[in-house]
Amino acid sequence: MKKLSWFNKVVFACNIVVTVLTFVAYILPFLAPKMFPLLSVLTLILPLFLILNGLFFIYWLLQLKRQVMLSGLILLLGITFINKFYKFSSNDIEKEEKDFTVMSYNVRLFNLFDWIKGRNVGETILTFINEQNPDILCIQEYSENAKVDLRVYKYKAIFMEGNHIKTGQAIFSKFPIFNQGDFKIPEAGNNIIFADIKKGKDTIRVYNIHLQSIKISPDVNEIEEHVEAINQSKSQQVFTRIRDAFKKQEQQAEILVNHKKECHYPLIICGDMNNSPFSYIYRNIKGNMHDCFEEAGKGFGQTYRFKYYPARIDYIFADKKMKVKSFSSFSQFENSDHFPIMTRLSFIE
CATH class of the missing domain: 3.60.10.10 (Endonuclease/exonuclease/phosphatase)
Structure with a gap:
């Protein structure tokens, strides 16, 4: 952290906030909304958090900074969530009479x-x-x-x-x-x-x-x-x-x-x-x-x-x-x- 410029320190601080919110959003599907009703709003914007983490990941990767691991880890943990947001390929099987x-x-x-x-x-x-x-x-x-x-x-x-x-x-x-x-x-x-x-x-x-x-x-x-x-x-x-x-x-x-x-x-x-x-x-x-x-x-x-x-x-x-x-x-x-x-x-x- 000491070796980071003041600008990168601000970016990393924002990165930490986004990562924490993303992790909380990962947990919320396992918790009933009546327990944390306001926090449940985070699940509506989880895709935005995934995109922001992706941008942070690219930013640190281009600078070869070890801070890349923070967003990299959170993206790896959320790989199943990405599949719910976007599918890269479809599965269209040949039609049969029984369908x-x-x-x-x-x-x-x-x-x-x-x-x-x-x-x-x-x-x-x-x-x-x-x-x-x-x-x-x-x-x-x-x-x-x-x-x-x-x-x-x-x-x-x-x-x-x-x-x-x-x-x-x-x-x-x-x-x-x-x-x-x-x-x-x-x-x-x-x-x-x-x-x-x-x-x-x-x-x-x-x-x-x-x-x-x-x-x-x-x-x-x-x-x-x-x-x-x-x-x-x-x-x-x-x-x-x-x-x-x-x-x-x-x-x-x-x-x-x-x-x-x-x-x-x-x-x-x-x-x-x-x-x-x-x-x-x-x-x-x-x-x-x-x-x-x-x-x-x-x-x-x-x-x-x-x-x-x-x-x-x-x-x-x-x-x-x-x-x-x-x-x-x-x-x-x-x-x-x-x-x-x-x-x-x-x-x-």
């Missing part, structure tokens, strides 16, 4: 309230779904008031609430649904529904989840416009809102995990988790299932339309009894604040 496809899509009420101007968004979404033709379709923020006709699906499980505008979630299937239900979770926004589906000789339970939103604007410009006006009180309100959302998500996740323990069928879990793949919520719900993006995706796998940051908060998890043969995130299809995702699966014989 089936599953799509998850938060459609934002099919643009019922005209958030996107000048387009017939509902019909565009319907055309897209018909073109992709998934065998099982899980929709979050579904509303029959939008009058989008999905009659191609013979079987459906739809659960909605509301007085004038009914909204909720839906599971559509080309295979018979013989059992269905939803979770009534008090004081928590959104919901979880499920359907038991018969595919030939196999039975599948599909969960469609939409966890409590943390209500962060998808437009960074909107955040920047309010930066100057923000004060300590408003900042505290933002953290309080995120803290409370994480607590409610934890409650929803625990109910789901306990419910699926009683199921003896192979599982598929789809939906909008409103949380990152570095979170306790993600780890708890995923359990030992496949994250279909990690198995067969490529790139960032962005599922939420957030400027300058490729957020992945929508997931499809598949049972270990299934093989993930392909995965797609349609980030070019901007007809909601979320992007549709789809996977192709088959049972392991």
